[in-house]
Amino acid sequence: MKPPLSSPETESKQAASPHSDEMIRLHTVVKTYKNAAGEFKVLKGLDLTIRRGEFVAIVGKSGSGKSTLLNMITGIDHPTGGQVVVNGTDIYSITESQRSLWRGKNLGIVFQFFQLLPMLTLLENVMLPMDYVDLHDFEERPAYAMELLEMVGLKEQADKLPLAVSTGQQQMTAIARALATDAPLIVADEPTGNLDSKTANHMIDVFDELVRRGKTIVMVTHDPSLTSRTSRTIIIADGELIDETVVKALPLLRHRHMLEITRKAERMTVQPGETILDCGQPVDDLYMIERGSVNVMLADGKRGKLLAHLKAGELFGEIELLRGGKAIACVRAGTHPVDLLKFPRQDFLRIIEESPITAEALGKIVQDRLEEHRIKSRA
Ligand SMILES: Nc1ncnc2c1ncn2[C@@H]1O[C@H](COP(=O)(O)OP(=O)(O)OP(=O)(O)O)[C@@H](O)[C@H]1O
Ligand SMILES: [Mg+2]
Numbered sequence: 001m002k003p004p005l006s007s008p009e010t011e012s013k014q015a016a017s018p019h020s021d022e023m024i025r026l027h028t029v030v031k032t033y034k035n036a037a038g039e040f041k042v043l044k045g046l047d048l049t050i051r052r053g054e055f056v057a058i059v060g061k062s063g064s065g066k067s068t069l070l071n072m073i074t075g076i077d078h079p080t081g082g083q084v085v086v087n088g089t090d091i092y093s094i095t096e097s098q099r100s101l102w103r104g105k106n107l108g109i110v111f112q113f114f115q116l117l118p119m120l121t122l123l124e125n126v127m128l129p130m131d132y133v134d135l136h137d138f139e140e141r142p143a144y145a146m147e148l149l150e151m152v153g154l155k156e157q158a159d160k161l162p163l164a165v166s167t168g169q170q171q172m173t174a175i176a177r178a179l180a181t182d183a184p185l186i187v188a189d190e191p192t193g194n195l196d197s198k199t200a201n202h203m204i205d206v207f208d209e210l211v212r213r214g215k216t217i218v219m220v221t222h223d224p225s226l227t228s229r230t231s232r233t234i235i236i237a238d239g240e241l242i243d244e245t246v247v248k249a250l251p252l253l254r255h256r257h258m259l260e261i262t263r264k265a266e267r268m269t270v271q272p273g274e275t276i277l278d279c280g281q282p283v284d285d286l287y288m289i290e291r292g293s294v295n296v297m298l299a300d301g302k303r304g305k306l307l308a309h310l311k312a313g314e315l316f317g318e319i320e321l322l323r324g325g326k327a328i329a330c331v332r333a334g335t336h337p338v339d340l341l342k343f344p345r346q347d348f349l350r351i352i353e354e355s356p357i358t359a360e361a362l363g364k365i366v367q368d369r370l371e372e373h374r375i376k377s378r379a
Pocket of ligand 2: 068
């Protein structure tokens, strides 16, 4: 019998398309709903790439568009505009029935409300998708389903009906069912929404194991303690994606402020070794590093002495902006081109004023960096 889940090696054989490391690509995806009050744009032109083997959390306030976004990826709903490519298939260029078959083979879906069939045992529920895509030999299905139930810790419960087990066990069964067709992509909409924290953590352990075996997982969640366990967090606010560099550099800001920075920040690329901020120069912007790294060097006679090496997701310029001074050090691009986001001083100061937690976190960074500056200047 074939192993219950394909290994990363079998997974990579499948990846022969030109964008082989991409599992999901959204290109200017728009979703508009019409009602009596008029048109309502729920997704405002989203661009997003998710690579194979990523474990991605999607977070955002209620009504921000998380489920709508997931439904674009699963093909459950249609975009009003744009393109969605999943595992090499442009899923809205095929017919509804082709898409339905495609979904069965490519996706495992987990909902907040588990949607198990109440008259079937857990084992039978897990076997159900196998019938649909005709994946395993008929005689092998029960043993295969049993292995999946064992993986989620439910071997002993296999012959029980859903209502005879706990809510957590029902959700773990739904996960085993999502794995039944060995689909490369698992999509889950608030899968822990009805679970206690212990069961929720067990579920993430199972997801971790699946990612290790080469699966890609995209999970909507409200729970910040779960996002700390994923490899990437995507925030959606008011139908727009927040720039992931902003999320990394200023993680404690309110989503509306992150969105403002995403919209207003200027994007720039600096060539290797080029000066970004010169010592003594007035600083008018906050800089966030999107790609590459920069070297922060001491000013004055000690030019060339390295103060710090900052990488993607880190920021600079905050000391001067918060203290109203000129650059106390110079910043140069590292050995590779650097992509930066540049956000104007006045807007930054206003946002900080409205964000005490971020102000405090930045205050701490400023203090540490000034201390480092003092020590190195003396040395
Ligand atoms: N079928 C529909 N018709 C009209 N409006 C809809 C429809 N589905 C969703 N919306 C609206 O689109 C917006 C985004 O909804 P969506 O369900 O994607 O939000 P969400 O981020 O998943 O929220 P929650 O955290 O509450 O699940 C909401 O304002 C919602 O009312
Ligand atoms: Mg939702």
